[in-house]
Amino acid sequence: MGGAALGAGAGGRGVRPGAGRQLRRGGAFPARMSRSFVLTLALVLAGLPAHAQKLEEAEQSALREKLAAQRATLALVESKKLTVLEGLELMEEMVAFSRRRVRALEGDLAVFRKRVILAEREEVLLREALRVQLRRLSPRLRTLYRVMRRRPLEVLLSAEDFAALVWRARALEASMSGDLDLLRGVQRVAHLQRQSTLELKRLQTSLAARVTFLQEQERLARAQHEALEEVVGSLAGEAELARRAVKELEQADAELTQVVRELKEAPATHGFGALRGKLPQPTRGIIEVAFGKVVNPRFNTVTVQKGLDIRAATGTPVVAVADGTVVYAGSLRGYGNLLIVDHGDGYHTLMAHLSSIALELGAAVATGEVVGEVGDTGSLKGSYLYFEVRKSGQAVDPGPWLAPVP
Numbered sequence: 001m002g003g004a005a006l007g008a009g010a011g012g013r014g015v016r017p018g019a020g021r022q023l024r025r026g027g028a029f030p031a032r033m034s035r036s037f038v039l040t041l042a043l044v045l046a047g048l049p050a051h052a053q054k055l056e057e058a059e060q061s062a063l064r065e066k067l068a069a070q071r072a073t074l075a076l077v078e079s080k081k082l083t084v085l086e087g088l089e090l091m092e093e094m095v096a097f098s099r100r101r102v103r104a105l106e107g108d109l110a111v112f113r114k115r116v117i118l119a120e121r122e123e124v125l126l127r128e129a130l131r132v133q134l135r136r137l138s139p140r141l142r143t144l145y146r147v148m149r150r151r152p153l154e155v156l157l158s159a160e161d162f163a164a165l166v167w168r169a170r171a172l173e174a175s176m177s178g179d180l181d182l183l184r185g186v187q188r189v190a191h192l193q194r195q196s197t198l199e200l201k202r203l204q205t206s207l208a209a210r211v212t213f214l215q216e217q218e219r220l221a222r223a224q225h226e227a228l229e230e231v232v233g234s235l236a237g238e239a240e241l242a243r244r245a246v247k248e249l250e251q252a253d254a255e256l257t258q259v260v261r262e263l264k265e266a267p268a269t270h271g272f273g274a275l276r277g278k279l280p281q282p283t284r285g286i287i288e289v290a291f292g293k294v295v296n297p298r299f300n301t302v303t304v305q306k307g308l309d310i311r312a313a314t315g316t317p318v319v320a321v322a323d324g325t326v327v328y329a330g331s332l333r334g335y336g337n338l339l340i341v342d343h344g345d346g347y348h349t350l351m352a353h354l355s356s357i358a359l360e361l362g363a364a365v366a367t368g369e370v371v372g373e374v375g376d377t378g379s380l381k382g383s384y385l386y387f388e389v390r391k392s393g394q395a396v397d398p399g400p401w402l403a404p405v406p
Contacts, residue, residue: 119200285312306395307388336378352386
């Protein structure tokens with residue numbers, strides 16, 4: 001695009017480093033190279049505004065569509081035409097879309113910054129070329145000025161004989177012709193300098209516009225997070241919807257149990273059972289909900305907690321509690337990004353709602369190795385880690401397995 005064309009001007013057919021050295025030694029500015037560079041700049045200048053405008057229009061259109069879809073999702077959840085977890089999943093996809101666009105725009109900004117640097121280098125070279133041409137032209141202009149203070153006819157008639165007259169006329173003509181060529185060269189360099197400066201200003205303006213747009217993208221991403229929290233709040237405020245959420249979570253647990261049953265057990269390499277009471281904490285946080293039955297006094301709902309809810313900030317590292325093999329690494333409704341590690345002897349540990357997963361399916365993992373980060377994917381209550389220990393597919397209380405926090 002524009003960056004490629006400008007880059008070619010800086011390091012290819014534009015003002016080459018060799019050409020810059022030639023100018024500093026006093027060589028003439030090549031006319032052919034000037035035309036090539038001017039053509040490149042003209043193409044860049046013609047294409048940039050329209051292309052940038054199309055990009056911004058496309059981004060804005062996509063954002064409008066995503067926001068409309070978000071509002072529609074909320075309406076469907078509230079009207080019971082969409083399950084709570086389905087709505088949560090869709091809205092998380094929208095937030096992820098905004099985050100991807102932010103990352104893409106950050107890449108665009110890096111490209112624009114490089115192009116600004118290239119344009120600044122071009123301008124420095126052109127300024128140097130202009131100074132060289134002016135230095136070369138200055139003595140000739142002074143001489144020509146002194147000569148032209150006397151009328152050309154007086155200069156010619158002062159010759160002593162006809163041969164001297166002819167020689168003087170030709171010398172005057174050649175001098176003036178050479179000066180005109182130098183003047184044209186200076187004019188070409190000045191034109192290129194103006195074009196380079198104009199391109200630099202255009203790039204800076206475009207960069208500022210992209211920065212503003214990036215900030216707007218980030219604001220929209222935050223707004224989507226807030227809207228997601230409002231959805232969760234509205235669900236918590238209605239008993240019927242709360243019961244729906246409980247039922248859906250139970251269905252999600254059944255799906256998880258089925259996933260664990262279908263996993264092929266890895267060969268045992270260590271005695272996991274001997275590690276009871278010695279496992280490290282999977283993340284640094286506070287155990288908010290323990291294993292067992294959980295009663296919601298407000299809505300009189302009962303859920304069976306098959307693991308630990310460990311409250312921690314988004315991005316907090318999550319580690320493997322023992323050696324094993326990754327047998328599941330992906331997304332599961334109700335659990336978000338989920339990682340399951342097989343430790344042999346029928347034991348598995350599960351870590352859910354991760355913001356990112358650091359390992360792939362089949363990877364060997366060691367005790368204490370970072371396997372992901374705490375997040376809020378698939379979560380109805382913000383950022384936390386859900387941690388389970390299972391034996392032969394059945395959930396067991398992880399509390400007695402973990403070593404005391406020092």
